[in-house]
Amino acid sequence: MWADRRVLDLLGIELPILQAPMAGANGAAMAIAVSQAGGLGALPCAMLDGERIRAEMGTIRQQTAKPVNMNFFCHTPAPPDAARTAAWQAALAPYYGELGVDPGAAAPAPARAPFDDVLCAIVEDVRPAVVSFHFGLPAPDLLGRVKRAGCTVLASATTVAEARWLEDHGCDAVIAQGAEAGGHRAMFLATDVTAQPGTFALVPQVADAVRVPVIAAGGIADGRGIAAALALGAAAVQVGTAYLFTPEATVSALHRRALADARDDATAMTNLFSGRPARGIVNRLMRELGPMADVAPAFPTAGAALAPLKAKAEAAGDSGFSSLWAGQAAGLGRMTGAAELTRQLAADAAARLKALAGG
């Protein structure tokens, strides 16, 4: 059925569909459903502690023997910067006042930890078929341990230069993340958001530049998108936003409602919620401060000052201070189970390719 089997054979999967690991938005249930359906399910580990990662992977292991992807961030955490934090809180002061929120109030803030020795030891214990990284790759000694544990290594590139770097540093396949993609840009060499290429331009240029297979990501939410990605030279796709519509997604009701209403022009890249550029549905904070603002402190610290605003607003049914991650193809999303979605995407893509060639 699939003309290019490189990713299928590399990862040991049946369908050329990887579920994008979405930190905070999916756990074991989605990974199990996608892997059981023949795609590659993923557990995003960046916002989980070691104990929780072991527990989720234990659940996955009980439910499926199929390959699964463990995903980690590998940013270098910025040192605390009291001046920038103060400037950020000052920028948010009108909102604290309006919502009657104490800036110092305890509220659950997202913790995003980079891949380290402790997490690597878990990988060595669990030995997942696949480990993927965002924001580059970990230090060579850690990467070597992951590879010696028998894991296939993937990572995301937002430019041709990043794809070449990942290949040179040992990635077994490269995820080409076009600008349409929801959530955090993988940018680790690139610094200029305005120059980030879209999926249409990125995928063929990456495919020409590297020898490892390319997995296309960004704006792919139905069978047409998968067929198109394969036409561009990708050997598989990574799909995120479409899976946010499944019952397995662990997103809030507010996020789910925003996704259901999102049109093609509803999203923008923003650094307000974490300090790094990420695509989300435009809401009040993004509109009023501008989606990319120098005042937001470095990743991953920007979210802490927003946490009490988010908590208070969400309690009142207001998502104006929440990160509503979504890609530009959210308008194509439909409510379906994650397993059914995986099978449907593959069947639609295959049918589309057949129809196009048969004319």
Add this chain to the structure above:
Amino acid sequence: MWADRRVLDLLGIELPILQAPMAGANGAAMAIAVSQAGGLGALPCAMLDGERIRAEMGTIRQQTAKPVNMNFFCHTPAPPDAARTAAWQAALAPYYGELGVDPGAAAPAPARAPFDDVLCAIVEDVRPAVVSFHFGLPAPDLLGRVKRAGCTVLASATTVAEARWLEDHGCDAVIAQGAEAGGHRAMFLATDVTAQPGTFALVPQVADAVRVPVIAAGGIADGRGIAAALALGAAAVQVGTAYLFTPEATVSALHRRALADARDDATAMTNLFSGRPARGIVNRLMRELGPMADVAPAFPTAGAALAPLKAKAEAAGDSGFSSLWAGQAAGLGRMTGAAELTRQLAADAAARLKALAGG
């Protein structure tokens, strides 16, 4: 060969490839070559006066009986604004000083005229098979005259809302211009550049929203891109940047050199050169003022103050003040004749579709 014949039949062409009209970058020669090869050649009329348009169309008529597209802008020119012009000249003052240029020096500045009664009369005389518009559509009486002259009408949309509007106002097919595209964004309802969708997300959502056929544009520069656009639901493609590499392109040697060097992440959207957002290769002016700057006056007046800088710099082999329009797929461009390129693109797309289905 082509499964979806709607655009082929509508326009009377053999290959699903429209050459993008590129004001200032192509004239009769490219239009003739593309139309003779079986695609739809285009004469961009926005920067030509009536006499020149009649002469170019006369040349085209002598060389081909195939369908050709006459393209016009339909913006509303901004009234003169002395204060904004002064602010813009003030922002450029350091450059005038550095280059030793008199801000008031006469230099050829781009004139961009909107479609009007005079241009419409030319269309009624020439009766091209196709007329396409950028920045929306002309007033209903003018559009009615174009349609009564027997011309098929196309226009570009950058969002689903714009595509719906164009269909509602009488467009026979809609060009879905993704954010990857080079040159001016067609935006006429949309105002926020940061929310502009990429080709991958835009095309299927437009295809779902309108009944008229969709022509995909943006990031399409080889057979893979055409196959992908058809997979997404487009019935044809419009290709611009790839034609800038042909000898028929009337671009400067400096622009040609910048195109040859352009990588995937070399471009950004900028309003500095005309006052409207357009994608071009990042150069000194874009880097130093920021690609999108509030200080640039309204379209199409921004270029006048730059003209003497551009002239002086270009004479010294420096393209730092020139608009270097290009899309994000410039890296895929190859030097070939426009007719040969048209045939090659179609053959490669057909082969790609066949290979994908045959696996």
